[in-house]
Amino acid sequence: SFSTEVDRNAEASWLKAKRDITAQQQQQQRDAELEERIHPSRRSIHRFFHMVSFLTGSAAVCMAIGQIVGVVFYEAGPVEWILRIYVNLLSLLMVLNELEWWKFTRESRILRNWVTRGMIYGFIGVIGLEQNDNSTSRDDTNARGVDMGEIYIKAVAWIMIGSGFVYCLMGVACVQHVYNRQRADYEERMAQAPNVRRAIEESTGSSALSH
Numbered sequence: 001s002f003s004t005e006v007d008r009n010a011e012a013s014w015l016k017a018k019r020d021i022t023a024q025q026q027q028q029q030r031d032a033e034l035e036e037r038i039h040p041s042r043r044s045i046h047r048f049f050h051m052v053s054f055l056t057g058s059a060a061v062c063m064a065i066g067q068i069v070g071v072v073f074y075e076a077g078p079v080e081w082i083l084r085i086y087v088n089l090l091s092l093l094m095v096l097n098e099l100e101w102w103k104f105t106r107e108s109r110i111l112r113n114w115v116t117r118g119m120i121y122g123f124i125g126v127i128g129l130e131q132n133d134n135s136t137s138r139d140d141t142n143a144r145g146v147d148m149g150e151i152y153i154k155a156v157a158w159i160m161i162g163s164g165f166v167y168c169l170m171g172v173a174c175v176q177h178v179y180n181r182q183r184a185d186y187e188e189r190m191a192q193a194p195n196v197r198r199a200i201e202e203s204t205g206s207s208a209l210s211h
Contacts, residue, residue, distance in 0.1 A: 006116070010125065011083060021105060025105050029168075031044075032072060032172040034200075036189075037189070037192070037193065037196045038196055038197055039193065040186060040193055042136070042182070042186055043182055043185075043186070044187060045178065045179075045182055046179070046183065049179045049182070050164060052163070052167075053098045053175035054098075055119065055159070055163060056094065056098055056160075056163040057094065057095050057098035057099065059159040059160050059163055060091040060092075060095045060098070060160070061091070061122075062152075062156040062159075063087065063091045063125075063128060063156050063157070063160060064087075064088045064091040064092065065130065066149075066152060066153045066156050066157075067084040067087050067088050067091075068088075069149055070084065070131070070153065071139065080131075083131065084131075087124060087127055087128065087131075087141035090120075090124050091124065093105065093111075094120075094124070097111050097117070097194070098116055106117075112178045113171060113176075114167045114168070114170050114171030114175075115167075115168055115171035115172060116168030116171075117164075117167050117171070117178055118163075118164040118165065118166070118168030118169075118170075118171060119164065120163075121163050121164035121167060122160070122161050122163075122164025123164070123167070124160055124164075125157045125158065125159070125160030125161035125164060126157070126161065127157075127164075127174060128153055128154075128156065128157030128160060129154065129158075129161075129195065130155045131153070173201065
C-alpha cells in the first residue's frame, strides 16, 4: 500500500542519514587522531602537573618580589638583609627547578624528589610568614602601603606553603611515577611527530604525482 511504501522510504532515509552521521563521526575521530599524532598535546593529568609547576614558579617569583618590596616598607638590619638575600636565592633556585633550565636542579635528588622538594618549598613559605610577623615598619606615614605589603607577602607565603604541601602529598602518594610516565609518553609522541608529518607529506606528494 501507499502508506507502507512511505514508511519504507522514511526508514531508508533514516538509515541513510544514520550511516552518514556515523561515517562523519568516524571521519572526525580519524582526523582528530591524525591531528594528535601530528601535533601531540599533553594529557589532562600531565596538564595538571604543569599547572602546579607554573603556580609554584610564579609564587617563587612573587616571593622574591615581596622580599624587595619589604625593604621599602620595613626596617632591615644586617640579619634581615642576609635573610632576604637567602630567600631570594632560594626563590631563584625554585624557579630554575620548575623550569628545569639548570643541570644542577635536574640532577639533584633532593630537588627532583617531590617529598623533599615540597618540604623545601613549605619551609620557604614559613620563612616568609615569619619575616612578615617580625618585621617593623619604617613609619606610619604610609600605613596603607604597609598593610597592602603585608597582605601580599602573607598571600604569597601561604601559596608557597600550599605548593609545598601539594608536592609532599603527591610524592607520598607516589604520583610522581604517574608524572614520569606521562612525561615520557608526551616526549615520545613529540619525537614521533616529525616522522608522521614527513610520511604524510610524502604520501600527499606521491598522490599528486600519480594524478
